[in-house]
Amino acid sequence: MAPGVGDGRRNNGEVVPGCVCGFQVCACAGAAAVASAASSADMDKLAMAATATEGQIGAVNDESWVAVDLSDDLSGDGADAGVALEDRPVFRTEKIKGILLHPYRVLIFVRLIAFTLFVIWRISHKNPDAMWLWVTSIAGEFWFGFSWLLDQLPKLNPINRVPDLVVLRQRFDRADGTSLLPGLDIFVTTADPFKEPILSTANSILSILAADYPVEKNTCYLSDDSGMLLTYEAMAEAAKFATVWVPFCRKHGIEPRGPESYFELKSHPYMGRAQEDFVNDRRRVRKEYDEFKARINGLEHEIKQRSDGYNANTKDGEPRATWMSDGTQWQGTWVEPSENHRKGDHAGIVLVLLNHPSHTRQLGPPASADNPLDFSLVDVRLPMLVYVSREKRPGHNHQKKAGAMNALTRASAVLSNSPFILNLDCDHYINNSQALRAGICFMLGRDSDTVAFVQFPQRFEGVDPTDLYANHNRIFFDGTLRALDGMQGPIYVGTGCLFRRITLYGFDPPRINVGGTCFPALGGLFAKQRYDKPGLEMTVKAATVAKGKHGFLPMPKKSYGKSDAFVDTIPKASHPSPYSAAESAVHADEAAIEEAVNVCAAAYEKKTGWGSSIGWVYGTVTEDVVTGYRMHIKGWRSRYCSIYPHAFIGTAPINLTERLYQVLRWSTGSLEIFFSKNNPLFGSTFLNPLQRVAYINITTYPFTAIFLIFYTTVPALSFVTGHFIVQRPTTMFYVYLAIVLGTLLILAVLEVKWAGVTVFEWFRNGQFWMTASCSAYLAAVLQVLFKVVFRRDISFKLTSKQPAGDEKKDPYADLYVVRWTWLMVTPIIIIIVNIVGSAVAFAKVLDGEWTHWLKVAGGVFFNFWVLFHLYPFAKGLLGKHGKTPVVVLVWWAFTFVITAVLYINIPHFHAGGHHAAKHGAHGPHHGTKHDDIYYFWP
Numbered sequence: 009m010a011p012g013v014g015d016g017r018r019n020n021g022e023v024v025p026g027c028v029c030g031f032q033v034c035a036c037a038g039a040a041a042v043a044s045a046a047s048s049a050d051m052d053k054l055a056m057a058a059t060a061t062e063g064q065i066g067a068v069n070d071e072s073w074v075a076v077d078l079s080d081d082l083s084g085d086g087a088d089a090g091v092a093l094e095d096r097p098v099f100r101t102e103k104i105k106g107i108l109l110h111p112y113r114v115l116i117f118v119r120l121i122a123f124t125l126f127v128i129w130r131i132s133h134k135n136p137d138a139m140w141l142w143v144t145s146i147a148g149e150f151w152f153g154f155s156w157l158l159d160q161l162p163k164l165n166p167i168n169r170v171p172d173l174v175v176l177r178q179r180f181d182r183a184d185g186t187s188l189l190p191g192l193d194i195f196v197t198t199a200d201p202f203k204e205p206i207l208s209t210a211n212s213i214l215s216i217l218a219a220d221y222p223v224e225k226n227t228c229y230l231s232d233d234s235g236m237l238l239t240y241e242a243m244a245e246a247a248k249f250a251t252v253w254v255p256f257c258r259k260h261g262i263e264p265r266g267p268e269s270y271f272e273l274k275s276h277p278y279m280g281r282a283q284e285d286f287v288n289d290r291r292r293v294r295k296e297y298d299e300f301k302a303r304i305n306g307l308e309h310e311i312k313q314r315s316d317g318y319n320a321n322t323k324d325g326e327p328r329a330t331w332m333s334d335g336t337q338w339q340g341t342w343v344e345p346s347e348n349h350r351k352g353d354h355a356g357i358v359l360v361l362l363n364h365p366s367h368t369r370q371l372g373p374p375a376s377a378d379n380p381l382d383f384s385l386v387d388v389r390l391p392m393l394v395y396v397s398r399e400k401r402p403g404h405n406h407q408k409k410a411g412a413m414n415a416l417t418r419a420s421a422v423l424s425n426s427p428f429i430l431n432l433d434c435d436h437y438i439n440n441s442q443a444l445r446a447g448i449c450f451m452l453g454r455d456s457d458t459v460a461f462v463q464f465p466q467r468f469e470g471v472d473p474t475d476l477y478a479n480h481n482r483i484f485f486d487g488t489l490r491a492l493d494g495m496q497g498p499i500y501v502g503t504g505c506l507f508r509r510i511t512l513y514g515f516d517p518p519r520i521n522v523g524g525t526c527f528p529a530l531g532g533l534f535a536k537q538r539y540d541k542p543g544l545e546m547t548v549k550a551a552t553v554a555k556g557k558h559g560f561l562p563m564p565k566k567s568y569g570k571s572d573a574f575v576d577t578i579p580k581a582s583h584p585s586p587y588s589a590a591e592s593a594v595h596a597d598e599a600a601i602e603e604a605v606n607v608c609a610a611a612y613e614k615k616t617g618w619g620s621s622i623g624w625v626y627g628t629v630t631e632d633v634v635t636g637y638r639m640h641i642k643g644w645r646s647r648y649c650s651i652y653p654h655a656f657i658g659t660a661p662i663n664l665t666e667r668l669y670q671v672l673r674w675s676t677g678s679l680e681i682f683f684s685k686n687n688p689l690f691g692s693t694f695l696n697p698l699q700r701v702a703y704i705n706i707t708t709y710p711f712t713a714i715f716l717i718f719y720t721t722v723p724a725l726s727f728v729t730g731h732f733i734v735q736r737p738t739t740m741f742y743v744y745l746a747i748v749l750g751t752l753l754i755l756a757v758l759e760v761k762w763a764g765v766t767v768f769e770w771f772r773n774g775q776f777w778m779t780a781s782c783s784a785y786l787a788a789v790l791q792v793l794f795k796v797v798f799r800r801d802i803s804f805k806l807t808s809k810q811p812a813g814d815e816k817k818d819p820y821a822d823l824y825v826v827r828w829t830w831l832m833v834t835p836i837i838i839i840i841v842n843i844v845g846s847a848v849a850f851a852k853v854l855d856g857e858w859t860h861w862l863k864v865a866g867g868v869f870f871n872f873w874v875l876f877h878l879y880p881f882a883k884g885l886l887g888k889h890g891k892t893p894v895v896v897l898v899w900w901a902f903t904f905v906i907t908a909v910l911y912i913n914i915p916h917f918h919a920g921g922h923h924a925a926k927h928g929a930h931g932p933h934h935g936t937k938h939d940d941i942y943y944f945w946p
């Protein structure tokens with residue numbers, strides 16, 4: 009084994025001793041060694057890399073070998089060690105260590121029993137003083153227990169899957185530098201160049217063009233729903249800059265390959281032999297990048313200058329026609345008013361920015377007086393890049409992102425028709441040049457024919473170090489999604505997802521047809537046998553369709569729309585055996601481009617299956633969950649791919665308001681699915697039972713708002729009103745409560761351990777859960793009920809993202825900008841109610857009205873528990889001034905003291921309190937003393 013290999017394993021993303029460089033160099037060297045090796049010496053090193061240890065990218069440099077484990081490998085049991093390379097699978101599955109998993113499972117069981125006993129106790133101990141409180145609180149407790157179970161059960165079998173890039177290379181990369189890897193179409197969606205800064209989008213595109221994947225197999229599509237020339241010209245600039253950036257990345261094995269994030273790095277360690285070249289090249293490319301940025305920033309002004317009507321005093325100040333730099337009129341947004349101009353409506357546009365590259369390697373020019381960059385040993389070909397803006401017409405429902413994805417699916421089919429599709433939002437760039445290869449490992453494995461998609465976790469930058477609004481969402485990604493991989497697979501979350509194209513066309517997965525043609529669903533009952541012969545049925549279908557017998561398509565031909573050219577591509581996209589997936593036919597000629605425009609027409613989907621049985625699903629503001637769901641119910645599986653350095657990185661919403669709107673959208677979308685025909689409670693025998701539970705959870709969680717709002721206000725109000733949920737707790741009550749709470753904490757500790765996250769992240773997650781429940785979830789419930797009752801569509805609000813390369817003094821300044829939204833009302837009320845409640849309790853004790861400190865302490869503790877959870881919200885609400893916790897605490901103390909003083913000193917209020925406590929609350933007949941304060945269940 010080469011020095012360093014094996015020492016370089018990472019645990020939970022940390023660089024470990026033995027890895028002789030920062031991650032940039034480790035992974036970059038691997039990339040350089042493979043994709044871009046131009047000399048035979050490099051090719052020798054590539055062969056050496058193939059001998060590296062399982063799960064590691066071997067990387068070569070002059071001094072020594074370095075290695076980096078590509079996975080968040082937590083079990084570290086080194087499976088397959090000693091297995092010959094040719095016998096090794098292209099990815100391996102690792103179990104979570106028993107020492108974590110066994111107690112975890114036992115505790116779930118213990119908690120379930122304790123919780124059941126607790127509810128039984130509650131039901132059998134009525135509170136005659138306040139029956140309505142008793143009934144509603146039991147309903148709430150029941151819901152909390154139920155939703156905990158929905159969340160918990162699908163986590164019974166978490167696993168880790170580790171792609172093996174060494175094996176992938178050995179099987180698919182040829183010694184002459186060509187590759188047998190299948191084609192990959194990458195979709196990037198953007199909808200507004202101002203809310204989604206174009207520099208970020210340009211960076212995403214550049215990182216895709218520079219990724220380590222065979223150039224001729226990688227086609228990048230940008231979908232621009234704004235149809236604005238600004239976006240197009242920015243992409244044209246990116247394509248130009250790519251001619252320098254991409255060879256530079258290949259030559260020096262740069263990581264990450266988004267220029268903005270690369271140049272933001274504080275240090276650029278370099279271990280290769282072209283050290284001197286590197287420093288010069290880097291300086292030169294940096295200069296070019298700065299010029300590129302300046303051009304992008306100046307584009308808006310430039311386009312306005314050349315647009316008719318901009319300078320004329322038009323009514324809305326908008327230009328009346330927009331001209332491209334070559335003098336032709338732009339067909340996108342800002343067209344002549346005579347064409348029934350409405351912002352956003354425009355013709356369909358497909359423009360090829362970079363054409364399909366040749367299949368043979370092309371070395372770049374040597375350094376010269378005009379061009380100091382020496383690319384003579386570097387392959388300078390670039391992947392194909394296509395700009396697509398689907399047609400938008402008044403009166404058509406464009407179906408938001410899902411509509412854009414479906415148009416892209418068809419357009420890409422007639423242009424490149426790769427069997428695999430990666431989907432990225434415009435703010436997500438490829439952070440690890442090996443990401444595409446890592447994802448494809450899960451599609452080419454022995455039993456991968458039934459895998460519909462590979463979901464990567466979403467990772468974000470621009471989040472403040474304390475992650476105030478839980479933007480990282482790691483409990484969900486590293487806990488829930490990882491665990492689902494041990495069931496049928498993670499749910500689809502909208503970006504960073506690699507699809508098998510054929511699954512988007514409504515095909516069933518290959519399986520033994522146990523029930524024959526009459527009862528195909530019977531196959532679902534024989535889970536074990538289901539996937540024994542991958543590829544069989546789909547192979548037959550695909551081959552027959554290829555002969556032109558469209559009757560064998562999974563649905564009638566008309567379901568796919570009127571384009572024969574498109575329908576003809578379907579059989580060619582299925583690639584039943586990935587090992588025979590040779591060159592995908594790419595033909596971006598004029599006829600193909602015309603056809604691509606045709607399939608992007610606004611009316612194309614009329615009376616077709618698009619949006620229901622084919623493609624991304626319509627009818628909800630979160631197209632992602634339901635699209636993945638429809639695949640899972642057919643029996644397709646999915647895989648979770650978490651690698652380090654992170655595969656893709658995106659930007660988080662810019663402030664609290666945007667974050668709340670984002671969550672509002674997600675929760676609304678979830679409920680929309682619940683109230684649709686895709687409700688996971690019913691249907692399909694192919695859905696793994698615990699996968700079904702996970703889908704029920706993801707489509708019902710916003711209902712929690714109803715109960716949580718009750719729980720966060722009523723105990724506090726009880727101090728004022730004198731009504732309590734539990735009348736007289738017994739020892740057993742406390743025992744059950746202690747077990748329920750204690751197991752929750754221990755489970756959390758075990759979970760953060762196997763998920764590889766921190767306890768702090770767990771707390772943040774809980775805090776944001778409460779903020780979201782009291783605001784966005786509640787609004788979502790109301791919004792969806794409104795939709796169900798009045799049948800009104802729910803509008804979509806695009807999330808504003810942080811601009812890339814925003815060189816401000818304070819990188820988190822936007823985070824604290826307060827923009828008022830009505831979503832903030834309920835959390836504010838809850839905060840006030842809890843401060844007032846604890847202050848009144850305090851005043852009552854001070855005043856001698858209540859004498860049992862201990863009993864009061866329980867209730868006050870619960871108030872603090874609520875306030876603690878809403879603390880990040882309060883901090884965000886106070887804006888820039890709230891950056892220091894002191895301000896929040898001062899406000900809290902101020903309100904507390906004022907309330908207590910008022911309570912004691914205002915006679916009417918005071919007397920009223922006594923009155924309520926003495927007569928109203930408990931009533932003269934029950935004889936309960938007014939200082940019996942008992943209820944503390946969080």
Ligand SMILES: O=c1ccn([C@@H]2O[C@H](COP(=O)(O)OP(=O)(O)O[C@H]3O[C@H](CO)[C@@H](O)[C@H](O)[C@H]3O)[C@@H](O)[C@H]2O)c(=O)[nH]1
Pocket residue numbers: 197198199200204231233407408409412432433434435501502503629630631632670673674677805806807808
């Ligand atoms: O009419 C539209 C609306 C949106 N988009 C694109 O869709 C993506 C997601 O929209 P965004 O507002 O950024 O949504 P987020 O809430 O930030 O995104 C998360 O949630 C969405 C809904 O679940 C998923 O689609 C995303 O992939 C996921 O990152 C962006 O690239 C948009 O440009 C379009 O292309 N056309």
